[in-house]
Amino acid sequence: MPRTGLLIVNTGEGKGKTTAALGLAFRALGHGLRVCMIQFIKGPWNYGEQKAAQRFGDLLEIHTLGGGFTWDSANLAEDTRLAREAWDFAKQTIAEARHDLLILDELTYLIEYRMIAEGEVLEALRSRSPGMHVVITGRNVSQGLLHAADLVTEMQSVKHPFDFGVKAQRGIEY
Ligand code: ATP
Ligand code: MG
Numbered sequence: 001m002p003r004t005g006l007l008i009v010n011t012g013e014g015k016g017k018t019t020a021a022l023g024l025a026f027r028a029l030g031h032g033l034r035v036c037m038i039q040f041i042k043g044p045w046n047y048g049e050q051k052a053a054q055r056f057g058d059l060l061e062i063h064t065l066g067g068g069f070t071w072d073s074a075n076l077a078e079d080t081r082l083a084r085e086a087w088d089f090a091k092q093t094i095a096e097a098r099h100d101l102l103i104l105d106e107l108t109y110l111i112e113y114r115m116i117a118e119g120e121v122l123e124a125l126r127s128r129s130p131g132m133h134v135v136i137t138g139r140n141v142s143q144g145l146l147h148a149a150d151l152v153t154e155m156q157s158v159k160h161p162f163d164f165g166v167k168a169q170r171g172i173e174y
Contacts, residue, residue: 001131003130005129005130005132007133007136007149007151008024008133008149008150008151009136009137009149009151009152010137010153011138011140011152011153014157014160015155022049028100029060033101034100035061036060036061036063036101036103037061037102037105038089038102038104039066040066040109041106042066043068043174045168047174048171048174065085066079066083067083084115087110087116094124094125094128094132095127097129100131100133102135103134104134104135104136106137106138107121107136108136108137108138108140108145109139111145125148
């Protein structure tokens with residue numbers, strides 16, 4: 001079967017990588033497509049989308065599985081273990097082929113910090129069902145993923161409220 005599912009990468013330093021992926025999810029849900037988002041980094045800013053997901057029933061799943069990426073060496077082994085566990089779940093989700101759109105949110109950091117090998121990610125993506133669209137978000141995307149992608153958008157920061165001391169706003173940051 002010819003591949004119709006796109007590999008989409010949202011990268012860059014500016015805000016909008018994860019929210020653009022959620023925008024695609026919203027659009028896909030409008031067509032009744034089945035969507036899964038796996039969040040590889042746990043942060044206090046995830047809550048809005050997790051609550052919204054409940055309103056879409058079985059069509060939208062959001063799994064927040066990773067650790068907090070504390071960068072505290074005492075927790076590095078634990079962060080790595082959680083990252084591997086999350087990646088195993090992602091591989092299983094890809095193999096099950098139950099979704100039309102799969103979002104791997106902040107996956108790039110797991111590759112950057114060598115918690116998982118890029119080759120392993122590329123292999124899993126190659127083996128996915130031909131119709132499955134995949135979105136990967138995160139800064140510092142690796143060369144192999146860039147090469148494999150069909151669509152790459154780099155978010156560029158022009159201004160950000162944090163630069164002016166504005167605190168995180170509900171519904172905007174989380
Ligand atoms: P969002 O989830 O809002 O789309 P993102 O996925 O593009 O953001 P991440 O790298 O995942 O960005 O970081 C998430 C947090 O970092 C958000 O709180 C976001 O507002 C903040 N952030 C993103 N860009 C900047 C920037 N240029 N300056 C300061 N903070 C930023
Ligand atoms: Mg993000």
